[in-house]
Amino acid sequence: MASNKSKGAKSKNQPPKKKQRNDLFIDKKRPTKKGEVLDDVSDGHSEEEEEAGDLLDGDEQMSDFDDDDVSEISDEDDAPLADDFLQGSDDNEDSGSGSTSGSGSDSDSDETDIEEKSRAIDEQRAREEKDAQAEMELNIKEESDEFRLPTKEELEAEQQRPPDLANLQMRIKEIVRVLSNFKDMRQEGTTRKDYIDQLKIDLGSYYGYNEFLIRVLVDMFPVVELMELIEAFEKPRPTCIRTNTLRTRRRDLADVLSKRGVELDQLSKWSKVGLVVYNSHVPIGATPEYLAGFYYIQSASSFLPVMALAPQEKERVVDMAAAPGGKTTYVAALMKNSGIIYANEISEARLKSLTANLHRMGVTNTIVCNYDGRVTYCKFASHGCNKHNSL
Numbered sequence: 001m002a003s004n005k006s007k008g009a010k011s012k013n014q015p016p017k018k019k020q021r022n023d024l025f026i027d028k029k030r031p032t033k034k035g036e037v038l039d040d041v042s043d044g045h046s047e048e049e050e051e052a053g054d055l056l057d058g059d060e061q062m063s064d065f066d067d068d069d070v071s072e073i074s075d076e077d078d079a080p081l082a083d084d085f086l087q088g089s090d091d092n093e094d095s096g097s098g099s100t101s102g103s104g105s106d107s108d109s110d111e112t113d114i115e116e117k118s119r120a121i122d123e124q125r126a127r128e129e130k131d132a133q134a135e136m137e138l139n140i141k142e143e144s145d146e147f148r149l150p151t152k153e154e155l156e157a158e159q160q161r162p163p164d165l166a167n168l169q170m171r172i173k174e175i176v177r178v179l180s181n182f183k184d185m186r187q188e189g190t191t192r193k194d195y196i197d198q199l200k201i202d203l204g205s206y207y208g209y210n211e212f213l214i215r216v217l218v219d220m221f222p223v224v225e226l227m228e229l230i231e232a233f234e235k236p237r238p239t240c241i242r243t244n245t246l247r248t249r250r251r252d253l254a255d256v257l258s259k260r261g262v263e264l265d266q267l268s269k270w271s272k273v274g275l276v277v278y279n280s281h282v283p284i285g286a287t288p289e290y291l292a293g294f295y296y297i298q299s300a301s302s303f304l305p306v307m308a309l310a311p312q313e314k315e316r317v318v319d320m321a322a323a324p325g326g327k328t329t330y331v332a333a334l335m336k337n338s339g340i341i342y343a344n345e346i347s348e349a350r351l352k353s354l355t356a357n358l359h360r361m362g363v364t365n366t367i368v369c370n371y372d373g374r375v376t377y378c379k380f381a382s383h384g385c386n387k388h389n390s391l
């Protein structure tokens with residue numbers, strides 16, 4: 001996956017390596033045998049060097065790092081320390097007790113000097129390690145926090161390739177993350193619109209929505225809600241049925257259907273008439289109860305406009321686009337067949353299914369019309385209709 005995360009200068013300023021000090025000392029200790037010593041070191045530490053090389057993105061950088069480091073420290077007064085320290089150590093080894101016995105107070109002051117310089121080196125190293133650690137943490141933070149919008153060139157290159165769905169999905173997530181905390185997370189020099197525009201393109205490509213639909217959805221919902229909605233659209237809807245309260249009660253319907261081998265449950269707390277069908281041994285659209293109009297097969301989302309309309313008994317209601325009658329029959333049930341419903345439908349052919357459903361469900365308060373709802377709204381209004389439903 002092509003990552004859009006910005007890369008910090010990670011290969012530079014790595015924490016100093018432990019071996020650095022050894023190289024320094026060895027190099028200074030026996031300058032005349034430098035090649036030999038370095039070869040030895042190189043053999044002796046090959047694994048360590050490989051590791052360091054990996055960390056530093058290449059052997060070259062490792063050797064650069066060491067050389068720079070050596071010269072940097074040599075320029076200060078650490079080189080004499082290395083010489084002194086190692087020289088003293090060699091002397092001690094070579095001459096056994098001789099050197100200590102002969103040195104006296106000179107030897108004591110040398111030792112103090114060495115200790116001080118050694119401490120100074122340790123302190124410098126600790127400082128460097130702390131700095132390197134801080135920088136590394138900063139790099140990691142930048143890498144996880146900062147998302148960069150693709151450039152025009154990157155988008156053009158993307159268009160030449162088949163869609164990389166994993167990359168698109170990741171980018172959608174990142175854009176939503178930035179938009180939900182825009183002030184802190186936005187890329188410098190970008191606007192909210194830049195992110196929204198890219199989000200629209202990516203949502204269109206990933207979910208296969210056209211530009212119009214994405215624009216409407218993006219304008220309608222805050223991004224986090226929009227993502228929840230789109231994710232919900234992707235999930236298969238359960239089969240739902242609505243109890244026709246003109247003919248039966250939900251409990252009685254559930255009992256009779258379970259006896260026929262229909263596995264079902266109440267839809268949700270928000271509906272008193274809905275049932276979810278998990279599984280059925282009989283065709284749910286052809287049971288005797290269905291044919292007798294005890295229920296209507298209807299998605300739960302279609303309950304909502306009617307519940308929002310909240311039709312009351314004896315009201316006059318227009319359903320402007322009514323076929324095949326799912327909502328009209330629900331309105332009729334809520335009105336207990338009282339008042340008047342105008343069930344309008346532009347398509348003559350679809351009037352059949354509308355009237356069939358009205359009959360099946362025992363609806364008696366409805367007048368079916370065949371108009372273009374766009375031009376007949378005023379007519380219904382003049383008939384005293386105070387509620388209309390056109391979904």
Ligand SMILES: C[S@@+](CC[C@H](N)C(=O)[O-])C[C@H]1O[C@@H](n2cnc3c(N)ncnc32)[C@H](O)[C@@H]1O
Pocket residue numbers: 302320321322323324325326327328344345346347350371372373374390391
């Ligand atoms: C999605 S269906 C309606 C479903 C229906 N409300 C239900 O709950 O069963 C849309 C209906 O609107 C009708 N329609 C479309 N344009 C119309 C118009 N201008 N006037 C009246 N009906 C229209 C279509 O023929 C179609 O039958």
